[in-house]
Amino acid sequence: MTTTVTSGGLGASGIDATYKKVALRLIPYIFVCYLFNYLDRVNVGFAKLQMLDDLGLSETAYGLGAGIFFLGYVAFGVPSNLMLHRFGARRWIALIMVLWGLLSTSLLFVRSAESFYVLRFLTGAAEAGFFPGIVLYLTKWFPSARRGGVMALFMSAIPLSGVLGGPFSGWILGHFTDGQAGMHAWQWLFLLQGLPTVVLGIGILAVLSNGIDDARFLSSDEKAALKQALVEDDKNRPKTVSDSFAAVLRNKGVWALGVIYFSIQSGVYMINFWLPSIIKASGQTDPALVGWLSAIPYLAASVFMLYVGRSADRHRERRLHLAIPMLMGVGGLMVAANFSASPTIALIGLTIATMGALTGLPMFWPISGGYLSPTAMAGGLALINSIGQIAGFVSPYMVGWIKDTTQSTDTALYILAAIILVGVVLVLRIPGKLVNR
Known part of the structure; x- marks a missing residue:
């Protein structure tokens, strides 16, 4: 269902055309930025296949290094989003992209567990404002009824990063095997996947505008129509929302949203950081083949994510469109754990889990709008995101x-399935009138 605002002389077809123009202007570029954002965050999952032996790191040390990224992310999430709200999306997002691109590239200089931990923490701190900042940025353009599809389109960069990043990472690890320029293949991986982020960050200054008023690609009538749509959307907002960041901190519903997001991200990050290792453990030793096989779950997830996003907007229903994908995550992880000895069935289970968990991400964010007023949006979104990112x-x-203790990931899969199930229960307890818009 679409908005029918006619401000500035635009009819329903005119406002639809305007939103299409905005989406074509903004989404492709920030989609590519988010693709590299996610790739830079999780490419240690592929680097692990070689760097652990080169550096003499244990599985536990790798897990700590992969996860410590999110301590920096959580610590700087709220401050970074408040800075974006103060200084504007264009300059702040450009700055943090250049910074995290340089830090991610610098992982090629890692020589010990300690340097791995430090660089991962700093990279997480630099990245912290990007995703909640983009979510906040999109709320400045699109009303609630249009956000499901837009968020699904934007966040399909996550599975696509797996579709493209898996084969690309596998190719790098397989191609740079003879120490070109005195570097190991995993070092080339960080170099070739980190530097493009720096270039994209500089490009933000030319592509993004801070908001509707600064958009030179829109006419005055189109700007008026978009702003009126946001005004009407705010009028229809339930009155039980939080009106300030202090109120956000006291709102039990917001903390419940953080727990739900934590449960979703628990499954997502297990898949991102361990999928290549699970595939390798099934008997596949060729890095290129591991890369191609790891792309299968992400390809299925990218198609499913777009379908569910459009369905949620069409039916204006949010809870079941989130709960059902999360249940798929639960079932898929349990299948992968039960049939770990069968590589084919385990991969099917991981594919179902990836489809469910990754689709849960864009379906979650439109729900948060039911709890947050525009004045509390910047801090509230960052708080929810930070709670969820603890799962990372x-x-x-x-x-x-x-894995170090039992020599298997099966027990971990069962535990993560249980965590996601708790999130499903919390989703179903959310009042439908608060989120089904």
């Missing part, structure tokens, strides 16, 4: 410790 530390570290 807990999940990989737990999996690494269990």
